[in-house]
Amino acid sequence: MAARGPGSRAGNSRFAQFKLVLLGESAVGKSSLVLRFVKDQFDDYRESTIGAAFLTQTISLDDSTTVKFEIWDTAGQERYKSLAPMYYRNANCAVVVYDITQASSLDKAKAWVKELQRQANENIIIALAGNKLDLVTEQPDKRAIPAADAEAYAREAGLLFFETSAKTSENVKELFTAIAKKLPLDQAGPRNPRSGPRAGVDLRPEAPGTQGAGACSC
Amino acid sequence: MDEIAPEYDVVVLGTGLTECVLSGVLSVKGKKVLHIDRNDHYGGEAASVNIEALFKKYGNYNKGEEPWKKYGRANDWNIDLVPKLLMSSGELTNILVSTDVTRYLEFKQVAGSYVQQGAGAKATVAKVPSDAGEALRSSLMGIFEKRRMKSFIEWIGTFDIANSADHKGLNISTCTMKDVYDKFGLEAGTRDFIGHAMALYQTDAYITEKGRAPETIERIRLYGNSVARYGKSPYIYPLYGLGELPQGFARLSAIYGGTYMLNTNVDEILYDGKKAVGIKATMVNGHEPGKDMKFETKAGKILGDPSYFQDKVQVTGHVLKAICILNHPLAGTNDNDSCQLIIPQSQVGRKNDIYIAVVSSAHSVCPKGYYIAIVSTIAETTANHHLELAPGFERLGRIEEKFLGPPIPLYEPLENGANDNIFISKSYDATSHFETTTDDVKDIYLRAEGQPLVVEGLREGTNLVGED
Numbered sequence: 001m002a003a004r005g006p007g008s009r010a011g012n013s014r015f016a017q018f019k020l021v022l023l024g025e026s027a028v029g030k031s032s033l034v035l036r037f038v039k040d041q042f043d044d045y046r047e048s049t050i051g052a053a054f055l056t057q058t059i060s061l062d063d064s065t066t067v068k069f070e071i072w073d074t075a076g077q078e079r080y081k082s083l084a085p086m087y088y089r090n091a092n093c094a095v096v097v098y099d100i101t102q103a104s105s106l107d108k109a110k111a112w113v114k115e116l117q118r119q120a121n122e123n124i125i126i127a128l129a130g131n132k133l134d135l136v137t138e139q140p141d142k143r144a145i146p147a148a149d150a151e152a153y154a155r156e157a158g159l160l161f162f163e164t165s166a167k168t169s170e171n172v173k174e175l176f177t178a179i180a181k182k183l184p185l186d187q188a189g190p191r192n193p194r195s196g197p198r199a200g201v202d203l204r205p206e207a208p209g210t211q212g213a214g215a216c217s218c
Numbered sequence: 219m220d221e222i223a224p225e226y227d228v229v230v231l232g233t234g235l236t237e238c239v240l241s242g243v244l245s246v247k248g249k250k251v252l253h254i255d256r257n258d259h260y261g262g263e264a265a266s267v268n269i270e271a272l273f274k275k276y277g278n279y280n281k282g283e284e285p286w287k288k289y290g291r292a293n294d295w296n297i298d299l300v301p302k303l304l305m306s307s308g309e310l311t312n313i314l315v316s317t318d319v320t321r322y323l324e325f326k327q328v329a330g331s332y333v334q335q336g337a338g339a340k341a342t343v344a345k346v347p348s349d350a351g352e353a354l355r356s357s358l359m360g361i362f363e364k365r366r367m368k369s370f371i372e373w374i375g376t377f378d379i380a381n382s383a384d385h386k387g388l389n390i391s392t393c394t395m396k397d398v399y400d401k402f403g404l405e406a407g408t409r410d411f412i413g414h415a416m417a418l419y420q421t422d423a424y425i426t427e428k429g430r431a432p433e434t435i436e437r438i439r440l441y442g443n444s445v446a447r448y449g450k451s452p453y454i455y456p457l458y459g460l461g462e463l464p465q466g467f468a469r470l471s472a473i474y475g476g477t478y479m480l481n482t483n484v485d486e487i488l489y490d491g492k493k494a495v496g497i498k499a500t501m502v503n504g505h506e507p508g509k510d511m512k513f514e515t516k517a518g519k520i521l522g523d524p525s526y527f528q529d530k531v532q533v534t535g536h537v538l539k540a541i542c543i544l545n546h547p548l549a550g551t552n553d554n555d556s557c558q559l560i561i562p563q564s565q566v567g568r569k570n571d572i573y574i575a576v577v578s579s580a581h582s583v584c585p586k587g588y589y590i591a592i593v594s595t596i597a598e599t600t601a602n603h604h605l606e607l608a609p610g611f612e613r614l615g616r617i618e619e620k621f622l623g624p625p626i627p628l629y630e631p632l633e634n635g636a637n638d639n640i641f642i643s644k645s646y647d648a649t650s651h652f653e654t655t656t657d658d659v660k661d662i663y664l665r666a667e668g669q670p671l672v673v674e675g676l677r678e679g680t681n682l683v684g685e686d
Contacts, residue, residue: 075472080501082478084260084465086322089458200324200457201306201448203315 016185017068019090021120023112024097025105026079029131032166033097034071037176042167059180067180069093088119093126093179100130100163103144106153113157125182127160128153129175134165222513223477226252228666229497229515231484231522234262235460235652236643238467239659240521242317244667245474246676252515253471254482254499259461260468261299262523264646266461266583269295272541276621285619289543290585296459297541297583300646301575301592302655303328303453303558307443309656310463311454316673319466326581328453329554331445333358333415334561335407337609343550343559346415347371349442363405370402370412374438388431395434396425406564414562416441418650420571420596421563440653453558453651457582484526485512493639494520519666521641524629530642532632536597536625537648540607543619544589548576555580555589558650559613566609570596573650574610588618596648597625634665641666 022030035041038057058068072091077083096112098105109128116126130150136143147163154161160178164171227249230241238260241251259265267275270292279285286292304310304325314320331346335358347353350368359367379390386401399409413419417437424430444452456462472478481502488496496516503509524531551557554576561572572595579586593610597603603625604611611617631642644658663671 075469076475077469077472077478079477080479080482082480084468086458086462086465086469200326201454203306203311203320203325203454 013064013066014185015066015068016183017070018092018183019072020069020093020095020179021072021087021091022074022095022097023078023109023116025099025102025108026076028097028099028102028105029166030095030097031073033095033129033131033164033172033175034073036166036169036172038071040169042169044167057176059177061177061180065185067183067185069176069180085119088116091116091120091124092183094120094124095127095129095175095179096159097129097131098145098150099132100145100147100150101132101135101142106130106145106150110153110157113159123184125160125179126158127162127175127179128157130161130163131166133163133170134167137165137168222252222515223250225516225518226250226477227518228252229254229517229520231255231497231520231526232262232643233257233260233464233468233480234523234643234646235264235464235467236655236659236662237262237521237523238464238471239313239656240662241476242319242467242470242474243313243663243671243673243676245471245476246317248474251471251476252479252517253468253476254479254484254497256481256483258481260480261461261464262525264298264300264460264464266296266298266459268292269297269543269584272297272621276623278621289588289619294585295583296461297590298460298577298592299541300460301539301573301594301650302460302646302652303455303575303650305440305444305452305651305653306447306454307440307452308651308653310652313656313659313673314463314466316676317467317470318677319470322466322469323462324457325454326457326556327448328451328455328556328558328577330551330557331415331451331453332548332551332557332559333411334559334565334609334613335411337566338612341565341609341612343548343613345552346411346560349445358411359405359408363408366402366404367408370404371442373402374435375442377435377439379432390431392429393431394426394428395431398431398434399425410562410564412438414571415560418560420648421569451558455556455577455581459577459581459583487520487640488514488516489638492637495639519635519639519641521643521662521666523643524631524645527631527640527642530632530638530640531629533627534630535628535648537594537628538597538603538606538625539592539594540604540611540620540622542591542593542611542614542617542621543584544576544591544614544616545587545618546615547578547589548574548591548613549615551576560650561609561613568595568606569598570648572607572610573648574613575650594648636665 024030038055055071058066060066094116096109098109151161162171162175164175228244228251230237230253233255241253245251269289270286273279273286332343333346335342344358347356350371353367353371354364388397417434424434441452479501482499484497484499486498487494498514501511547553555578557576559574563569563571574591574593576589576591577583578589584590591614593607628645628647630644635641641662647654660671
């Protein structure tokens with residue numbers, strides 16, 4: 001479940017798991033980006049997020065380095081500004097999405113970046129993704145936000161920046177790979193209690209070391 | 219901003235734990251849920267707040283001062299407003315597992331469960347024995363009493379209500395718990411810690427009321443099973459505080475299509491005759507005051523906590539509670555990072571027990587070096603409430619900060635909802651765990667849905683978790 005952060009080393013291979021959260025206005029394509037990344041699927045008429053809100057995907061950076069993303073979707077709770085603090089808690093990285101055909105969506109994205117800086121870990125890695133690149137490729141006059149403007153903002157705010165298309169998959173893998181490369185794979189020692197070896201108890205009945213509701217051991 | 223749908227199956231008011239579990243379950247079962255809270259945060263009365271918010275809530279500082287500043291970053295604090303712990307084999311744990319909400323939470327054990335014997339200068343604190351072996355090592359009993367206790371605990375462990383041959387000649391469903399204790403020849407002090415520290419009764423009424431033996435035995439078994447699950451104590455606790463629990467269930471609901479609105483006032487409940495059929499509400503936009511969003515929607519039924527229905531609830535009692543910040547563990551608790559300590563009523567001349575729940579930085583609820591201790595009991599007087607909690611304060615030693623408000627009224631609904639289509643929860647009571655909360659969840663579900671809530675199997679066929 002929780003992000004493990006800087007990971008384990010077995011022989012020469014490295015494996016690390018990180019919590020990634022998605023943010024952005026409704027209908028900019030947050031879930032679509034994740035579905036493309038995780039399942040390589042796209043659905044033109046996808047409804048507001050229902051059901052798939054906890055996905056994982058693994059990226060191999062090289063022969064010996066694997067990064068696993070544990071991806072949290074907003075589950076629609078951003079719609080009326082009702083995201084819970086739990087959502088931001090221990091997020092290692094975030095993708096803030098806007099729609100390059102909707103002028104107001106970049107302003108919303110900037111507000112989400114501010115919210116992240118207020119609520120999340122101070123060294124969270126943030127990527128800005130201008131989605132729906134396919135619409136502009138077909139009809140250039142649909143573009144409402146020049147790439148240069150968004151890129152300038154991203155540079156100033158210290159964010160990774162990509163224009164993406166969940167529909168054609170353009171730059172989707174690149175986006176997540178760039179994040180993976182920026183994550184502190186080598187940093188010694190976990191920063192937060194959720195990283196590293198699990199400190200707490202595992203409630204799941206199938207988990208080893210738990211006895212479930214067996215006979216009373218009185 | 220998106221339009222609110224014209225109609226929901228269920229409108230839920232208040233994001234306390236009871237309400238969030240219900241919305242989560244109802245959403246998973248396919249109901250269209252709108253969940254509203256007037257506050258800007260999740261949890262209602264069951265929220266966890268940071269230390270600045272706590273000071274502001276209690277107002278115990280002079281104007282112009284900022285006393286929270288000496289306690290580090292405010293957001294490193296998650297202080298529970300309700301002092302409760304989870305029984306590790308209790309029903310809330312079962313619901314968390316059955317719904318996979320455990321995915322969003324991490325739990326730690328509470329390191330020990332203790333009971334006080336004696337009072338004042340003579341008071342001693344001892345670990346509550348949870349199995350026969352611990353009973354034999356306990357300082358709570360003399361050597362012969364330990365053997366009697368051991369045989370009692372062993373009997374409880376194998377007790378089967380259907381097997382009357384093993385009921386020691388008692389008619390277990392009609393006898394009293396006193397009859398059971400008498401059979402084993404247990405001393406008064408032993409009965410005290412069994413009833414109060416293991417069965418977790420807050421008064422002695424259970425001893426002499428006929429027919430309460432099976433329930434008492436069940437409660438002792440729950441305690442034993444919960445200790446057996448992870449050891450140390452029967453309790454577990456979520457990292458970052460109890461406020462994570464409603465958030466986790468709210469997320470579950472949202473994933474299954476539940477709509478969430480904080481900062482939203484309910485202006486009016488709409489009725490058709492006697493039955494509630496909808497609400498008028500306003501989502502307040504704090505940043506742009508002119509931009510509040512007023513809306514109206516129909517509701518198949520309305521669920522909510524008592525604060526939304528002041529004219530439909532009654533007060534059944536008052537809880538006294540003091541939240542204390544310490545910079546040391548409790549004396550006599552083995553320097554544990556957390557514990558529960560129960561002061562049985564009989565030891566300090568009261569009718570109701572005093573509870574102390576302690577958590578610390580080990581649970582990510584405060585910076586390193588601090589401990590949060592909540593002292594609570596049921597009010598027995600109408601004035602000088604700090605005196606009622608005094609035996610608890612004596613156990614704490616030096617207190618850095620004490621937040622003590624007026625007695626907290628406990629509400630319960632006047633009606634079951636059949637007439638007005640409004641299903642109201644109870645307040646979080648004075649018990650130390652969530653068993654009565656989950657009883658209330660099940661009761662509301664039965665009243666509102668007309669069938670018992672079955673959580674087992676809820677996660678089957680759900681797609682909460684992507685493939686690993």
